[in-house]
Amino acid sequence: MNDTTVLTLILNFRTPEMTLRSAAAALAAMDGLPGEVLIIDNGSDDGSFKALQAGAEARGWLQGGRLRVQASARNGGFGAGMNIGFAQTLSTGERPDVYYLLNSDAFPDPDCIRHLRDFLGRTPRAGLAGSFVQGEDSVPHCTLFRFPTIASEFEGAARTGVISRLLHHAIVPLPIPQHPQQVDWTAGASLMIRRAVIDEIGGFDERFFLYFEETELCHRAARAGWQTYYVPQSRVTHVGSVSTGMKTWTRTPDFWFTSRLYYFTRTHGALYAAVATFARLAGGAVYGLRRLLNGKPRAEAKGFYFDLIRHGLRSLISPARAPRRGTSLSEESK
Structure with a gap:
């Protein structure tokens, strides 16, 4: 037993x-x-x-x-x-x-x-x-x-x-x-x-x-x-x-980008995390070209790549902040 x-x-x-x-x-x-x-x-x-x-x-x-x-x-x-x-x-x-x-x-x-x-x-x-x-x-x-x-x-x-x-x-x-x-x-x-x-x-x-x-x-x-x-x-x-x-997200919340960046930094280091973000942007550019040429549907939330760039640049200016604690999900999504 x-x-x-x-x-x-x-x-x-x-x-x-x-x-x-x-x-x-x-x-x-x-x-x-x-x-x-x-x-x-x-x-x-x-x-x-x-x-x-x-x-x-x-x-x-x-x-x-x-x-x-x-x-x-x-x-x-x-x-x-x-x-x-x-x-x-x-x-x-x-x-x-x-x-x-x-x-x-x-x-x-x-x-x-x-x-x-x-x-x-x-x-x-x-x-x-x-x-x-x-x-x-x-x-x-x-x-x-x-x-x-x-x-x-x-x-x-x-x-x-x-x-x-x-x-x-x-x-x-x-x-x-x-x-x-x-x-x-x-x-x-x-x-x-x-x-x-x-x-x-x-x-x-x-x-x-x-x-x-x-x-x-x-x-x-x-x-x-x-x-x-x-x-x-x-x-x-x-x-x-x-x-x-x-x-029901209309835009990907900031804590998702924070967690993603922290994961890559935590497991592989800051340089790897930066290259991973560049790779994501490059892949997005490929799909963006396909959307332009072939009318493919939007695949990411509105403003996703703008937010990815914004978050990446902010992390270069200051160390990546920890995802916020003690905050409701609805507040984080704003």
């Missing part, structure tokens, strides 16, 4: 009803597994914490030590919120063996968590494992990737067949496999991490407010010798972008 203990972490930001729905699915998926669910309200400051507490109590979840609700005094972003969870013990006072990170708008299948736990149990060097993710329309979401590079920045922005064929080794999104596959990184919507990984390399870098934080964590884990896997037998339904509002 597998006695690996699991602490499931769900981060709420102003979506209490959606979070309670996610928690219900998580509790069902935790049935028969040793461990519990922890909901962290990430500084919502809108009554979410009380709504979560009341909702959990009304459903009888607070009895028996299977679910707890905790409040963070500030919204420090995804990584900062999950780091609060990494610092917690189980109700017994013992530390969990693994952490299962679940988005508040994601709903695991009944055997989702078990598949990830069992995979880590039989794969000693696997430190992180992510799930197959699909939308509510059953359309698969790509959540397995290579690490971003200079070449991938150019290829992804150019969106041109001949370039993609030449740089096929650098394409960041990977085809969805039928069997478990080692990858560079996978999305944090449904991600299991060994406690041993966190103990060795630390938690999320809180200088990322949002985006690139799981990419950098997987990069740091890889440097320490841990592997990341995609496990398609573990399945999750994901609404997507409910807390971040990404689907």
Whole structure:
């Protein structure tokens, strides 16, 4: 019998009803597994914490030590919120063996968590494992990737067949496999991490407010010798972008550019980050020419390359500032 203990972490930001729905699915998926669910309200400051507490109590979840609700005094972003969870013990006072990170708008299948736990149990060097993710329309979401590079920045922005064929080794999104596959990184919507990984390399870098934080964590884990896997037998339904509002962005928010630049600087150095930005601009110029000649549709948010240049120039004048903490996503998007 597998006695690996699991602490499931769900981060709420102003979506209490959606979070309670996610928690219900998580509790069902935790049935028969040793461990519990922890909901962290990430500084919502809108009554979410009380709504979560009341909702959990009304459903009888607070009895028996299977679910707890905790409040963070500030919204420090995804990584900062999950780091609060990494610092917690189980109700017994013992530390969990693994952490299962679940988005508040994601709903695991009944055997989702078990598949990830069992995979880590039989794969000693696997430190992180992510799930197959699909939308509510059953359309698969790509959540397995290579690490971003200079070449991938150019290829992804150019969106041109001949370039993609030449740089096929650098394409960041990977085809969805039928069997478990080692990858560079996978999305944090449904991600299991060994406690041993966190103990060795630390938690999320809180200088990322949002985006690139799981990419950098997987990069740091890889440097320490841990592997990341995609496990398609573990399945999750994901609404997507409910807390971040990404689907309704009319312009890419500043924190995305800040996180992108910090990722490249953190992992490869300032010179590499500068060249990666130039490669993105060059790729964008290629696609811009195709738009001019062939009437291709806009591929980036309005003002994207202007904002990329502006942010790059600002970083040359002064050191790249850390993504802002304690600020709501709506405020960051302005």
